[in-house]
Amino acid sequence: MAIIAPSLLSANFLNLQADCDMLNKSEADWYHLDVMDGRFVPNISFGPMIIEFIRKATTKVCDVHLMIEEPEKYAEAFKKAGADILTVHYEACTHLHRNIQQIKSLGMQAGVALNPHTPVNLLEDILADIDLVCIMSVNPGFGGQSFIPHTLTKIRQLRKMIDDRGLNVKIEIDGGVTLGNAAEILAAGAHVLVAGNTVFKSENQIDTIAKLKAL
Ligand code: DX5
Ligand code: ZN
8 A cells, every 4th residue: 555645845834733634534654854055956935943843743754855965964963853854865865874873873775866867777876774765756846747767767777676676665756656656666666755736725524634644
């Protein structure tokens, strides 16, 4: 059964409590929290302060996706804010192994995100050290973009790498996930579906989450 991780980037920040209440009542498994610095990606979202508030509003897993440069400077702040999973971008980390060790030593699960142009085989020598791979299925920075179809090939390749090594690494798909393409994404081998617009712009959010969960 898929793990459903709604992205709060598409939530109503004037009434976050209502959206947290909805997610808590729903079958959503994780909160996906998108942190953007205006340098790694051409957009700025929110940081540890907002996540600290969200942490108080839920007991669900807080899955923090850092789209920032120099993530080592902030890993501790995100731990203090309440992150359970901290994901850094492959393209932002010159010393990725060191970043992963730092995240784990702080007591969080460690994830690595890949931009659409970054091949999954670059993870060969780090795969055994991480808990999650976030395959970006859009160029990071904004919600509401269209799914890049080549992602399906990357999912199949990565799933084979994980299974061949007998590892327990989750594949998360982030960007453009809809009720129309989610089944195909899961069939390709993904474990976690991030969904921003599909959940928050739908008429019945709880029902949309239930539909994703039922796939
Ligand atoms: C994009 C973010 C995503 C985004 C997904 O940079 O990492 O998590 O919120 O939004 P949708 O599901 O609307 O594509
Ligand atoms: Zn994300």
